[in-house]
Amino acid sequence: MASVVAGARRRALRDGDRQIDTAHLLHSLMETDPEVRAAFDGAPQVARVLGYLVQRSIGYGLRWQGSVEDSGALPLLAQPGWSPAAVTAMEGALARAGARGDARVGGTDLLAALAGDPECRAVEVLDHAGVDAGELAARLVEAPPSRQVSQG
Template identity: 75%
Template sequence: MQNRTPRMPEQLAPNHDGPDARFTAELASVLTGARRRALRDGDRQIDTAHLLHSLIETDPEVREVFDGGPQPARVLGYLVQRSIGYGLRWQGSVEDSGAVPVVRPPAVDGWSPSALAAMEGALYRAASRGEARACGLDLLAALASDTDSRAAEVLSRGGVDARRLADRVAALRAGAARQG
């Protein structure tokens, strides 16, 4: 019997340290939550909306970066509705925003191409600051930067300007890197 639990794609993690070794412990927890959510919802793949949902639920630093007020709650409201109506049109389809040319099969280890691109983007953002591990804010910026992703659609429906959010996170991370 084949295991239905998606694993982290090998190109995102070194083989010797376990599947989530290039992410902080908090971000590894987010990825685990996204896997559980996709399995529970009966989705074929973990997509950017799963990642966003788990990220907002799990990471207080991510919730703090929004403009304040009810934005995170509104976004979570859309995400919670995913399995009962909103997002049902996504079931059975592969998320691919086209942000990164897909040269691999669309269902790599159960992750959508856009989710893979977001995780790769998070790792790139961390590496560009000289950090070995990506954190939740790196993933949030990567998710918000891909304006054609499901995560960006959910952010928009929740009243969040995804591009502005990505810029705010980038500025925050750059400022932290200069101070660190």
């Protein structure tokens, strides 16, 4: 998970954002974790999500620069450098790992937490890429990490 967070931090800095948001986390997950990519409905869906994330990083698509991501999940008091929704997602991923007795958070734990917050930027990205985030979250809840397979 450290490499995912480091990648999200680099992306936020490169994009000129003050905070790591859930879209930065999603982008880093998609680039680094094969289990996360396998959770989607096949390579075309993965390509659409990555394509949309790349467009965002070069200035096309959704524009959030300079604004604070607030999904409504928490009051607007965040960890420095993190959006409130990103903090909530990380806490959700930790809780999911803990519920199965694992101290280590996997990429699919974080993906499930991201997809489960309908108000976060990551879900907005997924929606624009044609991914049903609710269905993705439900699929991830049903299958533990390392046993998840795409339906496509």
